[in-house]
Amino acid sequence: MKIKKTVNIIGAGFAGIETALFLASHGIKVHIFDRDYEKYKCDCLACEFFGKNEKNENFARGLLREELKILSSKLVEIEDKFYKGGLVDCGCIGSRLLEEGRKLLNTNENIEVFKLNVKELDLDEINIVATGPHTDGELFEWLKKHYGSMRCNDGVYENPIIQNIDESSLYKKEGDQSEDLYLPFTYEEYIELVNRIVKAHNDYLDLTGAKKITTGQNAIEKLIENGKDALKNQALRICKLEGLEERPYAVLRIKKVTLGYELCGLSSSLPYILQDAIISSMKPFKQSKLVKEARILQNYFINSPYVINEHLQALKDEKVFFAGGLIGLDGHLEAMASGLMAGYNVLAFIYGKNFKVLPYGTCIGSILRKIILLNVSNSSPLIASYDIIEGTIEDKNRQLEISKQSLNKYVEDYYGWNKI
16 A cells, blocks of 8 residues: 555654654655644743753763754754853743744645644554643543553642742741741641632632542642641641741741742642732732742653554554653653654655664663663653663763764665655
């Protein structure tokens, strides 16, 4: 049967963009689907852009970037321009990278963008699922039913972040070398906070017509259902504070972050306006601005060893490939790498060529083999680090050369048959 040279890509994040641009550059027509195409923003505080990691991760991520250049990553080209333009410390760098990538999608004659929600795959067509760990519930349920081996991580709790607070009204923990600050509550202040959360909880139910809130177990609106002290015992645990004579009834920890001050433990699924009302009810925060609302995200992943092979191809359906965070990866570079490899393998599949195994000793090859060969269903998503790379040696400069040489050979062999 003649295979149509059109590929469906579900998801327009880092992996989906890389795959689409790669295939389009080789004359393949691409249909890319993403219901939140214009709304999705990278959560820059949760990602690890620009070397804010441990040393062994820094080297691996630098190596991964070099490998992506060899594989002709369009997003790395954009990222390099950000480096040169002095945008390295910009808090919105991830979203900017996605925006620039999508501009390339919109101007490419081989790519057509559909702002639609895909609920199931057409298995007669070639599909690349690159929806990330927050895959739409209906699609995830279809994948779960069809492939029968999926997993779900616990919810990821993201705390609210505010700006414009008076640090003089806060306290330090004795012996604490960090820059963390603490807000103590008397019994009366704590009860007032609980009542505010109860009111916000009820306002939300009235607003939505829901009978209850479906949320994570550690969300503040969920904790209050377990009694007045549940919040104190979980998120606002007491500690001894410098300069405070009386023992507080509860204590809120406040962490300094890039955008301002993170209110630790106040995770919530409530809408922005209700979170803002709760936070501004606390005396030190009456003039503060909520710049990042709390969120509770459920992370979904395929159980890769039982669903795909090392070429990212579904074991059950030869025309289905996976890429990005959904396969159990973390980080924008990792997603981009998996997207490119899905593109290489789909192109080989379209033209009836054998898949090529990524070279031993490369960061990309090591990551994908780690994902496929190990059952990671009970572990955190995988991120590049030096100890992941197969055959590592102490001389990291030599390791870099070995990886680049072997990957260059891989690309050269690939283009030996690819005369498109």
